[in-house]
Amino acid sequence: MDIDKTNNENNDIVNNENDNLKKKFEDFFINELIIPENIREKQYQFLYIVIVFLEKHNIEYSAYGGTLLGSLRHDGFIPWDDDLDLVVYEKDEEKLINNLPELKKYGIYYKHWEYKDNSKFNGWIIINIENNKINNISCQLDIFIYKEIKPYIYTYKASYYNNVCKNRYILYNEIYPYKKIKFGPLELSCINKPEGYLKRCPFGDYMNQIEIYNHNKILLEKVKEYPISLYNRDKYYINYHYNKQFTIDKNLDNYIIS
Numbered sequence: 001m002d003i004d005k006t007n008n009e010n011n012d013i014v015n016n017e018n019d020n021l022k023k024k025f026e027d028f029f030i031n032e033l034i035i036p037e038n039i040r041e042k043q044y045q046f047l048y049i050v051i052v053f054l055e056k057h058n059i060e061y062s063a064y065g066g067t068l069l070g071s072l073r074h075d076g077f078i079p080w081d082d083d084l085d086l087v088v089y090e091k092d093e094e095k096l097i098n099n100l101p102e103l104k105k106y107g108i109y110y111k112h113w114e115y116k117d118n119s120k121f122n123g124w125i126i127i128n129i130e131n132n133k134i135n136n137i138s139c140q141l142d143i144f145i146y147k148e149i150k151p152y153i154y155t156y157k158a159s160y161y162n163n164v165c166k167n168r169y170i171l172y173n174e175i176y177p178y179k180k181i182k183f184g185p186l187e188l189s190c191i192n193k194p195e196g197y198l199k200r201c202p203f204g205d206y207m208n209q210i211e212i213y214n215h216n217k218i219l220l221e222k223v224k225e226y227p228i229s230l231y232n233r234d235k236y237y238i239n240y241h242y243n244k245q246f247t248i249d250k251n252l253d254n255y256i257i258s
Contacts, residue, residue, distance in 0.1 A: 021226065021230065022230065024226075025226050025230055025231065028222060028226075029231070029237065032219060032222070033079070033080045033212070033219060033223070034079045034080060034240075035077065035079065035080065035081075035082060035137060036135075036137075037242060037244045037246075039134050039135060039137050040077060040184075040242065040244075040246060041244075041246050041247070041248075042134050042139065042257065043077070043084070043134070043139055044076075044184050044185055044186060044246050044248055045248050045249060045257060046108070046129060046139055046141070046257055047084055047141065047183075047186060048186055048248045048250070049103070049106050049108060049252060049255070049257065050086075050103070050108070050127060050141055051186065051188065052252065053099070053102060053103060054086075054088075054096075057095060057096070057099050058095075059088060059092045059095055059096050060088065060089060060091075060092055060178070060189070061086045061087065061088050061143075061189055062086065062087045062175075062178065062188075062189055062190050062191045063085070063086060063181060063183065063188045063189070063190045063194075064085040064086050064087040064144065065085035065142075065201075066078055066081045066083070066085055067081075067084050067085045067086065067183070067188070068085070068181075068190065068194055068197075068198070069198065069203060069206055070183070071181045071182060071183045071188065071190070072181070072194070072198075072206075072207070073206065073207055073238075073239070074239070074240065074241055075182050075183070075184070075241060076182070076183050076184030076241075076242065076246075077183075077184065077242075079240050079242070080212055080213075080214050080219075081213075081214055082137060082138040082140075082214040082215055082216065083138055083140045083141065083142060083214075083215065084140070084141040084142070085141070085142050085144070086141065086142070086143050086144070087143070087144050087145075087146050087170075088125075088143050088144075088145055088146070089145070089146050089147070089154065090145055090146065090147040090148070090157060093123075093145050093157075096125070096143070097112055097125070100112070100125075100127075103127065106252065106255055106256060106257055107129055107130055107256040107257045107258060108127060108128070108129055108257065109127070109128060109129070109130060110125060110126060110127045110128075111125070111126045112124075112125040112126070120158065120159045120160035120163075121158050121160055122157065122158060122159075123144065123145040123147070123156060123157025123158035123161075124142065124143075124144060124145070124158045124160070124161065125142070125143040125144075125145070126140060126141075126142060126143075127140070127141040127142075127143065128140040128141065129257055129258070130258075134258075138214075138215055144156055144157075144158070144161065145157040145158070146170065149169075152171060152172035152173070153169050153170075153171060153172070154169060154170045154171075154172070154175075155168060155169040155170070156168070167200040167201070168197070168200060168201055169197075169200065170191060170196075170197050171196065173193075174191055174192065174193040174194070174196050174197060175191045175192060176191075176192060177192055178190065178191065178192060179191075179192055184242075184246050185245075185246045185247060185248050186248070208238065209232050209238065210231065210232060210237060210238050211228075212231070
């Protein structure tokens with residue numbers, strides 16, 4: 001038996017299988033996993049309306065979670081992320097909730113848990129459009145209220161998130177002064193030193209490795225068919241940016257998002 005020839009043939013088979021898997025994942029990534037550009041543009045418009053609302057009422061906020069990470073790594077949305085995350089501090093919570101009804105004129109709705117309610121979700125505010133979807137894709141923004149739990153240490157007010165999301169606290173000296181960061185066609189407010197918070201989150205080496213997650217369970221099951229190493233050794237996926245130059249309509253008179 002020619003052992004070298006057999007080894008070479010086996011290597012060729014493995015290489016072909018790897019190439020086929022790469023091609024299959026690339027097709028899945030482009031055609032199913034990435035949120036389409038026309039939906040993204042509407043999500044940016046949705047976010048713009050909320051940001052204008054927050055700034056009008058002098059409510060301090062910061063990009064948070066996947067929104068913060070997307071800004072730093074992708075200059076906007078993480079390509080497969082299907083929601084938005086912001087933090088507002090407890091001192092502005094009442095002002096935020098009292099003014100939320102104003103968003104209804106734009107076709108934007110909200111849900112929050114009352115102060116008197118001892119729900120484990122008290123301190124989590126959901127903002128979305130009617131039916132919560134555009135073409136079957138989520139259009140939701142989560143605002144997490146952060147409160148001071150120890151001197152100069154802030155974390156979730158909602159006990160549920162404190163239990164399931166450990167070490168996501170923010171230090172006072174990481175917050176001020178706020179700065180602006182690029183998020184697609186927008187500029188978002190952001191804590192001054194986000195790196196400490198991101199390192200405490202389970203994002204790992206977040207600028208060089210990715211974890212694919214969103215709220216579409218069917219897509220997440222498909223992601224499991226591929227080894228993490230397949231897309232984590234390819235900068236194309238790690239640093240993916242949309243080609244489209246997204247635009248937003250800043251004239252909000254009589255504007256209804258849909």
